[in-house]
Amino acid sequence: MDIRPIRKAIRQGQVFFTDHAVRQMAKRRMDDVEVCEAILLGEIIEEYPEDKYSPSCLVYGQTSKGRHLHVVCSSPPRVRIITVYEPEPREWIDYRRRKS
Numbered sequence: 001m002d003i004r005p006i007r008k009a010i011r012q013g014q015v016f017f018t019d020h021a022v023r024q025m026a027k028r029r030m031d032d033v034e035v036c037e038a039i040l041l042g043e044i045i046e047e048y049p050e051d052k053y054s055p056s057c058l059v060y061g062q063t064s065k066g067r068h069l070h071v072v073c074s075s076p077p078r079v080r081i082i083t084v085y086e087p088e089p090r091e092w093i094d095y096r097r098r099k100s
Helices: 003-011 019-027 032-041
Strands: 015-017 043-048 056-062 068-074 079-085
Touching (some): 003 032, 003 056, 003 079
Antiparallel strands (some): 043 056, 068 079
8 A cells, every 4th residue: 555645635635534533532632633744744554455444554653743643544535544543662663563
């Protein structure tokens, strides 16, 4: 999966936040600008081609404030933000690879 079409959709406002994502963002004090920033500056670290509704991926990105975020989103044309969280450092190597 290529992140460039996802970034393009974000820039064009073709993004939809699921109810689950909105709840997680509120609980974790995140806003949509931060989430989009993480995607625009981030990289795909996992792909889920057989996800329930459509192919999706896990994006790791760091915001301009230095916050590390993981964003699960679907592929374009309309990008759905499925969930968002701050990765636990003890579970990830450089926030990019799962520890065994």
